[in-house]
Structure formats: C-alpha cells, structure tokens
Amino acid sequence: MSYFKKCINIIFVVSNIRQDMSVIYLLLTLSILVALIFFIAFIYSVKKGQYDDSYTPSVRMLFDDELIIEKQEKSTLD
Amino acid sequence: MNSTQCYHCGDSCNDGLITFDEKSFCCNGCKTVYEIFSENDLTCYYNFQDNPGAIPSEIKGKYDFLDSKEIATKLLDFSDVNIEIVTLYIPHIHCSSCIWVLENLHKLNEYVSASQVDFPKKKVRVSYNSAKTTIKEIVLLLSVIGYEPYISLEDYESGKKAVDRSLIYKLGIAGFAFGNVMFLSFPEYFEVDGFWIEKYKNIFRWLMFFFSLPVVFYAANDYFISAYKGLRSKILNIDVPIALGVSVLFLRSSVEIIFDLGTGFFDSLTGLVFFLLLGKFFQQKTYNFLSFERDYKSYFPIAVTKITKDNQEETVQIYDVEKGDRLLIRNEELIPVDGILINGNADIDYSFVTGEADAVSKKSGDKLFAGGKQLSGSIEMEVLASVSQSYLTQLWSNDVFQKEHKSHFKTITDSISKNFTIAVLAIAIIATLFWLFKDVNKALNVFTAVLIIACPCAIALAAPFTLGNMLRIFGKQKFYLKNATVIEQLAKIDTIIFDKTGTLTTHKENTISYDGIKLNILENRILKSALRASNHPLSRTLYNTFSRLDSVPISKYEEVVGKGIVANYNNDVLKLGSSNFVLNSSDSSNLDTAIYISFNGVYKGKFTFKNSYRKGVKALFLSLKNRFNLSVVSGDNEGEKNYLQKNLPKGTKLLFNQKPEDKLNVIAQLQKENKKVAMIGDGLNDAGALAQSDVGIALSENINVFSPACDGILDASKFSKIATFINASKKAIKIIKYSFLLSLCYNLIGLGFAITGNLMPVVAAILMPLSSISIVIFTTISTNILGKKIK
Numbered sequence: 001m002s003y004f005k006k007c008i009n010i011i012f013v014v015s016n017i018r019q020d021m022s023v024i025y026l027l028l029t030l031s032i033l034v035a036l037i038f039f040i041a042f043i044y045s046v047k048k049g050q051y052d053d054s055y056t057p058s059v060r061m062l063f064d065d066e067l068i069i070e071k072q073e074k075s076t077l078d
Numbered sequence: 079m080n081s082t083q084c085y086h087c088g089d090s091c092n093d094g095l096i097t098f099d100e101k102s103f104c105c106n107g108c109k110t111v112y113e114i115f116s117e118n119d120l121t122c123y124y125n126f127q128d129n130p131g132a133i134p135s136e137i138k139g140k141y142d143f144l145d146s147k148e149i150a151t152k153l154l155d156f157s158d159v160n161i162e163i164v165t166l167y168i169p170h171i172h173c174s175s176c177i178w179v180l181e182n183l184h185k186l187n188e189y190v191s192a193s194q195v196d197f198p199k200k201k202v203r204v205s206y207n208s209a210k211t212t213i214k215e216i217v218l219l220l221s222v223i224g225y226e227p228y229i230s231l232e233d234y235e236s237g238k239k240a241v242d243r244s245l246i247y248k249l250g251i252a253g254f255a256f257g258n259v260m261f262l263s264f265p266e267y268f269e270v271d272g273f274w275i276e277k278y279k280n281i282f283r284w285l286m287f288f289f290s291l292p293v294v295f296y297a298a299n300d301y302f303i304s305a306y307k308g309l310r311s312k313i314l315n316i317d318v319p320i321a322l323g324v325s326v327l328f329l330r331s332s333v334e335i336i337f338d339l340g341t342g343f344f345d346s347l348t349g350l351v352f353f354l355l356l357g358k359f360f361q362q363k364t365y366n367f368l369s370f371e372r373d374y375k376s377y378f379p380i381a382v383t384k385i386t387k388d389n390q391e392e393t394v395q396i397y398d399v400e401k402g403d404r405l406l407i408r409n410e411e412l413i414p415v416d417g418i419l420i421n422g423n424a425d426i427d428y429s430f431v432t433g434e435a436d437a438v439s440k441k442s443g444d445k446l447f448a449g450g451k452q453l454s455g456s457i458e459m460e461v462l463a464s465v466s467q468s469y470l471t472q473l474w475s476n477d478v479f480q481k482e483h484k485s486h487f488k489t490i491t492d493s494i495s496k497n498f499t500i501a502v503l504a505i506a507i508i509a510t511l512f513w514l515f516k517d518v519n520k521a522l523n524v525f526t527a528v529l530i531i532a533c534p535c536a537i538a539l540a541a542p543f544t545l546g547n548m549l550r551i552f553g554k555q556k557f558y559l560k561n562a563t564v565i566e567q568l569a570k571i572d573t574i575i576f577d578k579t580g581t582l583t584t585h586k587e588n589t590i591s592y593d594g595i596k597l598n599i600l601e602n603r604i605l606k607s608a609l610r611a612s613n614h615p616l617s618r619t620l621y622n623t624f625s626r627l628d629s630v631p632i633s634k635y636e637e638v639v640g641k642g643i644v645a646n647y648n649n650d651v652l653k654l655g656s657s658n659f660v661l662n663s664s665d666s667s668n669l670d671t672a673i674y675i676s677f678n679g680v681y682k683g684k685f686t687f688k689n690s691y692r693k694g695v696k697a698l699f700l701s702l703k704n705r706f707n708l709s710v711v712s713g714d715n716e717g718e719k720n721y722l723q724k725n726l727p728k729g730t731k732l733l734f735n736q737k738p739e740d741k742l743n744v745i746a747q748l749q750k751e752n753k754k755v756a757m758i759g760d761g762l763n764d765a766g767a768l769a770q771s772d773v774g775i776a777l778s779e780n781i782n783v784f785s786p787a788c789d790g791i792l793d794a795s796k797f798s799k800i801a802t803f804i805n806a807s808k809k810a811i812k813i814i815k816y817s818f819l820l821s822l823c824y825n826l827i828g829l830g831f832a833i834t835g836n837l838m839p840v841v842a843a844i845l846m847p848l849s850s851i852s853i854v855i856f857t858t859i860s861t862n863i864l865g866k867k868i869k
Contacts, residue, residue: 024278028285032258039254046246056197059174060181 086112087224088129111223115179118186123179130175132224140408141221141229143381143393144214152234153213155203161191162208166227168220171200180225187211187219202227231378231396248297249359252352255289255297256345262286263345267840283335286344294328298351316495316538319502323533324351330526343530345843350535353850357542361549361562370560370788374471374762377430377449378414382407385458396465403461413450415461416468418443422457423641426450431470431762432579432713437616439641439656449762473738473766489566490814491541495534502532509833520835527837531828536821536849540814541566544857548810551865556793557803564789567773569807570754574702574800575745575767577759578712578722581777582695584794589690590623594675594683601677603630604652608645611635616673617643620685642674651678694798696725701801703727707753711736711744713763742766758800762786775800799868806868813860817853824849 045051083090085101086108096103099116103109111131115123123130144150156163170176176195180202183193189211193204202225204216220227262282265275298321305321308314324347331342383406384394391406396414399405404420407413413426424440431449440446446459448468465471506528513521545562552559559565576582597605607629609621634646642655653660653676660674661681672684702708709731710722716734723732733744741759745767748755757764757771760778765786768774776785779794792800828845831837 022278025281028281031261032285035254035258039250042250042254043247046243046250051243051246053196053198056177056195059177059197060195062174063178063181 083129084108085124086129086131088131107224114186114223120179120182120185123175126175126178127173130173132170140411141214141217142383143379143395144212144217146381146393146395149234149380149393149395150213153229157208160207160209161205162213163203163205164213164216165201165203166217166220166229167199167201167233168225168227169200170225171195171197171202176225179223180220183216183219186223187215190216229380231375231380234380234395245355245359245362248300249352249355251292252297252348252355255293256348256352259286259289259344259348262289263341263839263843266341267843279341280335280338283341286342287332287335290328290331290344290347293348293351294324297355298324301354313492314496314499316491316498316534319495319499319532319534320354320538322499322529323535326526326529327533330530341839343839343842345839346530346846349843349847350533353535353847354538357539357546361542361546370791374449374474374765377412377762378465379412382411382414399461400464401461405459405461406456407452407459408456409452409454411452413446413448413452413459414468415448415465416463417446417459417461419446420458420460423454424452424457425454427453429580429761470738470762473742473763489541489563490811491538494537494818498534498537502528505532505829505833513835517835524833524835527832527835528829530842531832531837531845532825533846534821534825535846536824536853537818539850539853540817540821540857543854544810544814544817544861547858547861548806548864551861551868552803552806554865555799555803555868556796557790557799558792559790560788564773565807565810567754567789568756568804569811571706571756571773571804573707573709573748573753573755575709575711575748575755575757575771577741577757577761577764577767578710578718579714580760581758581764582691582710584690584692584779589688590620591686591688592683593686594681597675597682599627600630601650601652601682603627604632604645604647604650604677605654605675607632607647608635608643608652608654611645612637612643616687619687620673652676653679657684691725692794692797698798698801699726699730703729707731709733709744711741711767713737713741738763738766742770745770758792760785802868806864809864810861813857813864816860817857820856821849821853824852 082095082102084104086103089104096106096109098109098112101112103112108131112121115121144153151157154162154164168180171180177197180195181193183204184190187206189207191205191207193202195202202220206216217227217229262285265282266279301317301321301324304315304317308318327343327347327350331344331347334340334342378396381393381395382399384392384399385404385406386392394403399415405415405417412430419440419442421442424444424446425437426440426446427437428447428450430451431447437453438450445462447470448465449470463469466475506525509528510521510525513524542562545565548565549559549562552565602624606621606624606627609617609624610629611632612618612621630647632645632647634644636644638644638655638659642653642659645652654673657672657674660676672686674684675682699708708727708729710726711733712718713736714734719732719734722730726732733740736744741757741764745755745757749770749772755771756773756775757767758775758777759768760776764776768776768786768788773790774788775790775792776788777792777794777797778785785791792803824845828837828842831841
C-alpha cells in the first residue's frame with residue numbers, strides 16, 4: 001500500500017512542477033503504461049509456451065480439489 | 079454376450095477372469111497395473127474415467143538400446159549434471175485419468191521430479207534425477223503401467239524443433255496497437271473543430287504513429303515479403319495489393335500528421351493488419367496428434383539386436399547395420415532391413431507396408447523385406463542391404479520426397495488478385511488523371527485514397543475463414559486435412575485412384591469360405607475347441623465364426639509355432655494349419671491365406687480368408703463414376719480382378735502387381751496429361767503415390783496409429799463419404815466466390831468516396847471493419863449450413 005501511495009505522491013509532484021500540464025497527459029501515460037504491462041505479460045506468456053497446449057491445464061486444474069491427501073504427501077516427498 | 083468388464087481396461091473378461099480386491103480383471107497384466115496403483119495410493123486413476131487403462135504389452139529386451147549412452151542422449155531434451163528431461167510420445171493417452179496418473183509419476187519412481195502431459199500432442203515430459211535413475215527405467219515404468227512410449231527412428235534423427243510462435247506475437251502486437259489507436263483516434267472522430275482537440279491533437283496523432291510502427295514493420299512483414307517474392311517471380315498475388323495498401327496507408331498518414339494536414343488512417347491501418355492476421359490464425363488449424371510428414375523413419379525402431387561373431391547379443395543403432403550382419407528380431411519387433419531368414423519361425427505382418435493384415439509365414443532361407451513385423455517368437459536373420467538401401471526405404475530417395483512440388487499451387491485468391499490489382503491500379507491512375515485536370519491539389523489525395531480503400535482486406539479474408547471453418551467441419555467428421563489449400567485442391571480433382579488392400583478392403587472383417595468335405599458336428603466341435611486354445615490371429619478369427627457350437631474337452635493339444643495345431647479328442651486326431659504342415663506339400667494353386675484341416679490323417683478341406691470389401695465401396699464408385707476417372711491400383715496379384723470387374727462400374731481402370739514406384743509413375747503419367755489426381759491409400763507402399771498426387775489421402779483404421787506422409791487422413795469408418803467431402807469442397811469454393819462478390823460491392827462503395835475525393839478517415843475506419851466482419855459472418859454461416867448437410 002505504501003508503495004502505491006508513493007506512486008500517487010510522485011505523480012502529484014510531477015504534475016505540480018508543470019502547472020500548465022493538463023491531466024490528459026497523466027491519463028494518457030497511465031493508460032498506455034497499463035496497456036503496456038498487459039502487453040508485456042502477453043508476450044511473456046507466449047514465450048513461456050503457455051499457449052502451446054490450451055487443453056491439458058483445463059483438465060489439470062480440476063484434479064487438485066479431489067486430491068487433498070495426495071497433495072500433502074507430495075510436499076513431504078519433494 | 080453379458081460378460082464382466084475388466085476394471086482396468088474395459089475389455090470383456092471372457093477367457094480367464096481374475097478377481098482381485100473385489101474387482102475383476104481380464105488378464106494378469108491389468109491386475110498388476112491395478113496393484114501398482116493401489117500400493118501407491120493412485121487408485122484415483124479409476125475415478126475420473128471408467129476403465130481407462132491399457133493392457134501392458136510384453137517388453138522384455140525391447141528397450142535395451144536405451145542402455146547405450148549415445149542413443150539415449152539423442153532422445154533427451156535437456157541434460158545437466160544431475161537432471162535430465164525427456165519428452166516421450168505415448169499413443170495411449172486418451173482421457174483425464176491418463177493425465178492424472180502420468181503427472182503423478184513421481185509416486186511410482188521417487189527420482190522423477192516432475193512430469194507434465196501435453197494432451198493434444200499425446201506427449202509427456204519427464205524430468206528426473208539422472209544420477210539415481212535412467213531413461214530406460216522411466217520407459218519401462220511407463221510400459222508396465224500400460225503407457226508404453228513410442229520411440230522411433232524419427233526421434234533419434236530430428237533435433238529439437240523450435241516452435242514457431244511468430245504468428246501469435248504478430249497477432250498480439252497488431253491487436254494491441256489496433257485497440258490503442260482506435261481509442262486514441264476517438265476524440266478526432268467526434269470533436270472535429272473543438273478548441274480542446276486543437277490543443278491536444280498532435281500528441282494523439284504522434285502516439286498513434288508510434289503504435290503503428292511495430293504493426294507496419296513487424297506484424298505486416300509477411301505480406302511485404304510475400305508480395306516481393308510474388309513480384310520477383312512475376313505473379314501478382316493477393317499480397318501485392320495488401321502490401322501496397324499498407325504502405326500507402328502508412329506513408330499518407332505519416333505525411334498528414336507531419337504537415338498537419340489531417341489525422342491520418344492509423345486506425346484503418348492497424349485494424350486491417352489485425353483482421354488479416356486473424357484470418358491467417360483462423361486458417362491455421364492444426365491437428366497436433368496427427369502428423370502429415372511421416373516417412374519410414376517414424377515406423378522404424380532406433381536400434382536392433384545384433385548377434386556378434388562370438389554369439390553375444392549387442393544393441394546397434396539402425397544406421398550402423400551392415401550387409402552380412404546377423405540380427406535377432408524378437409516377437410513384435412519390426413524388421414528394419416532386407417535380409418534372409420536364418421532360423422526361427424517367421425510370421426511376418428506386412429500391414430504397415432501393404433495394408434494386408436494376414437501374416438505371411440516364411441521358411442529359413444526365405445527373403446524378408448524391411449517393414450514387416452515379426453509375430454511368432456524370435457528369429458535370426460542375415461542382413462542383405464543397409465537401411466537406406468532396402469527395397470521399401472529406397473522409395474524415399476525418389477525426387478518426390480525431396481522437393482516441395484506442391485507449393486506452386488495457385489489458390490483461388492491468387493487467381494483473382496491479378497485482375498483485381500490491375501483494375502485497382504487502372505482506377506487509381508484514371509481518377510488521378512481526371513483530378514490533375516480538375517483540381518491538382520486533390521490528385522495525390524485521390525490516388526492514395528483509391529489504393530487505401532481498395533486494399534483487399536475482405537477478399538483476403540474470404541478464403542481463410544471459409545476454408546478454416548471447413549477444415550474444422552471436416553475434422554469433426556474425422557477427415558483431417560493438412561492445411562486449407564488441400565480443400566481447394568480437392569475441389570479441382572478429376573481423377574481418383576484407390577489402393578486395393580487395406581483401402582477398398584478392410585482387415586477388420588474377413589470373409590471366410592470353406593471348401594472341401596463337409597465337417598460333421600463333432601468335427602466342428604473339436605475344431606472349435608482346438609482353435610479356442612490358440613492365440614494365432616487366424617485361429618481367433620476362425621474361432622469367432624463358431625460361436626454357437628459347444629466345445630469339447632481336448633485331451634492332447636500341441637501348437638507348432640508358425641505351422642499349426644495338433645489336437646486329440648477321444649480317438650480323433652485333428653491337424654490344422656498351413657498346407658505344409660497338414661498335407662506335407664505346399665499348395666501353389668491358392669493365392670490367399672488359408673487354414674487346412676485334416677482328421678486322422680485324412681485331408682478334409684480348407685478355410686480361405688479373404689479381406690472383405692468395405693461397406694459402400696460399390697455405392698461410392700457409382701456416385702463418383704460420372705464426374706471422375708476412377709482407377710484401382712494394387713500391389714497384389716490379379717486374384718480379385720474378376721470380382722472387381724463385376725462389382726465396380728465399367729470404365730474403372732484396374733492395375734495389378736504394381737510396385738511402390740509403379741504407383742507413383744502411374745500418377746505422374748496422369749498428371750502429364752493434365753489430370754488432377756487424388757490418391758487414396760493406406761500403407762507405406764502407397765507413400766510415393768500419396769506424395770506425387772495432387773491430393774494424397776491416407777485411410778486409417780485407427781487415427782492414432784501411423785499413416786504415411788499425405789495431405790489428409792481419413793478415418794476408415796468414413797470411407798463411403800469421400801464423395802460427400804469432395805462435393806463439400808466444391809461448395810466451399812463457391813462460397814468463397816460469393817464472398818468475393820460481396821467484398822467487391824464494399825470496394826465499389828468505398829471507391830465512390832475515394833474517386834470523388836471525399837474519403838474521410840472515419841469512413842475508411844468504418845468501412846474496413848464492416849466489410850471484414852460481414853465477410854466473416856457470411857462465410858461462417860454458409861459453411862456451417864454446408865457442414866450440417868454433410869452429417
């Protein structure tokens with residue numbers, strides 16, 4: 001949370017330095033920044049091969065619920 | 079039959095039910111797997127799916143070659159001091175239970191650190207501690223629990239294939255840029271003369287410019303490359319007007335924002351590239367679990383057992399096998415090279431090669447051809463030729479397998495793009511000339527506007543979406559095509575060539591005919607009881623025909639592997655098997671597989687096995703005969719000629735005794751006569767013909783089993799639908815033509831704006847997606863209607 005507050009502070013400081021700078025610049029920067037974060041996340045996930053097999057994970061995620069006992073065993077084994 | 083199902087594999091437990099832990103099993107193998115699972119708390123395996131397992135097969139000595147470091151390292155994806163990773167292809171993977179148990183391998187072998195299943199590809203990736211366990215132990219473990227990996231020569235050769243993900247990257251970049259540019263251009267769509275927009279428009283415009291840079295220079299680069307290649311070989315393909323459109327869009331937009339003339343067309347530019355890539359992506363339907371590029375290497379084992387001069391067994395890599403070597407071929411192993419049988423009972427199944435299911439018996443001294451599978455016990459053979467020199471494998475040195483001869487196919491889109499490009503350029507020039515006289519300032523504006531609006535986005539999308547959707551529809555009907563172009567080629571076919579054995583006939587059903595002295599009921603009963611004890615495939619088939627008879631207790635039973643059976647009941651002695659065994663002479667008059675019967679030394683008669691023809695062969699030929707030239711090309715002798723002549727329509731060409739190369743040449747000859755030939759075959763001996771033909775379709779009884787390199791794989795149960803599939807392809811081409819008309823209408827409307835010099839960015843930004851989306855909707859709906867009719 002404090003990190004978030006710091007960010008807000010910095011943004012206010014930056015926007016106070018140039019009084020004539022409209023909020024539109026701030027919004028544009030933020031929106032593009034957010035878009036870029038998602039874009040980089042996408043590229044990263046493709047690169048890691050997350051799109052290579054789109055079926056198995058959908059089955060795999062259903063296993064965990066029924067196998068709580070097995071899960072504990074696994075953690076001791078590893 | 080109301081029999082108990084095996085808890086593990088689901089087979090009926092007819093012979094020898096085993097009860098264990100209050101569950102019934104069909105054989106010891108299944109029981110063992112269950113035991114392994116229950117000891118390790120893995121019985122959840124049976125909760126996800128009923129009877130998920132497979133009977134583990136015999137593997138003694140089969141994987142000894144994995145002891146060789148050199149061979150093993152070739153199979154590994156990764157190896158470090160203590161860790162090794164291997165990806166194994168396991169054909170049995172078919173349900174969620176499989177995923178679950180394979181991902182819990184670490185419970186069965188504690189040195190496995192992780193295993194991950196790729197279900198669509200039927201592969202499992204195992205990482206393990208190489209200091210404590212070996213790849214051989216992993217493979218054996220998998221085999222024991224019924225998940226025997228398939229390791230072939232192909233795995234040995236091919237390095238790690240890099241996955242090409244560039245299309246996904248490009249699509250992602252184009253989509254990202256398209257969304258942002260759309261959002262940035264909204265203010266100018268609506269507040270054309272506000273004070274606010276005057277102040278901020280530059281920043282919006284330059285942001286759009288930067289967003290469009292990766293789209294033009296990365297995402298769209300395929301179109302530029304393809305257009306350049308097309309122009310160099312003097313073909314105006316569809317990528318030429320697209321590349322022209324993209325570059326004009328980019329240049330004009332850049333000029334507009336640099337000189338503050340307008341807002342540019344960045345929205346249309348990014349949208350155009352995004353939609354085009356989307357079409358490409360949609361067309362790229364791949365069947366991960368199938369391979370269309372197989373050659374003999376995916377059938378052949380990596381290594382065989384060689385018998386050295388001092389009678390030691392030694393594992394050698396297949397390519398190191400030389401003429402004169404002595405090889406040991408175990409039960410169920412493939413013969414990798416041509417050779418001569420030295421000793422042992424050879425019962426060779428050549429179904430991989432010819433599609434003929436019944437095993438052929440060989441005596442010592444007989445020649446064995448590569449590609450056959452030994453069925454009864456181990457044999458020893460002497461090598462006559464190395465792998466690449468063998469009769470079957472020589473086929474792959476043919477030119478057909480070397481060059482990409484199909485890449486020159488002119489698609490329907492390419493064939494109209496030439497006229498289209500010329501027309502667009504002509505309109506652009508005429509309109510420019512007109513404006514040069516009327517209003518010079520507008521001339522350049524009009525010229526670029528025409529090129530922008532005529533950019534054939536909708537035309538370029540029509541074929542990918544129609545064909546991509548057809549691919550999916552065919553796929554649901556178990557007709558799997560390599561790519562979308564195959565549909566276009568299929569629509570142009572005028573000659574169809576069928577292989578006989580395994581294609582027109584099926585080895586799932588045999589017609590058994592008996593000729594000789596009629597057997598009485600007791601004799602039949604004795605025969606049935608003798609057959610019951612035998613595991614030979616022919617015995618099993620024959621046994622099934624006696625289902626209504628009671629059996630009798632047999633006093634003495636002896637099976638001579640590869641020859642026949644002797645059985646006693648009271649005072650009767652039954653002998654059945656090959657003619658050599660029963661009659662002490664070989665019966666040369668008979669070309670078909672047969673079982674001979676004698677009682678108390680008196681010859682009674684023989685059961686002849688013939689592969690029966692598939693259902694619907696006759697109807698299929700009748701429905702095709704008016705529109706196509708039909709031929710049957712077979713590697714077999716002329717035994718069935720009369721039958722085929724009687725049952726197939728007149729005018730069907732019948733060719734027999736065709737070697738694999740002959741089949742290829744028959745097709746090449748027809749192609750010289752400008753025929754478009756489709757080949758429908760199944761075995762490896764059709765591989766050359768399948769590659770040479772315009773459309774090669776491999777028929778497969780079981781899609782997971784291997785089929786030779788081809789353009790399409792058809793499930794054998796859908797054989798009678800071939801005519802329907804060809805018709806549907808033709809209709810798909812018609813749909814594409816209608817969508818061309820539709821998109822031309824949009825182009826004409828757009829040209830109206832462009833020629834008069836009124837093209838606003840917002841009009842282009844509306845027209846471009848509108849035309850694209852309506853084409854996508856039109857093709858999707860009409861192909862789905864077409865798909866419903868196929869069912």
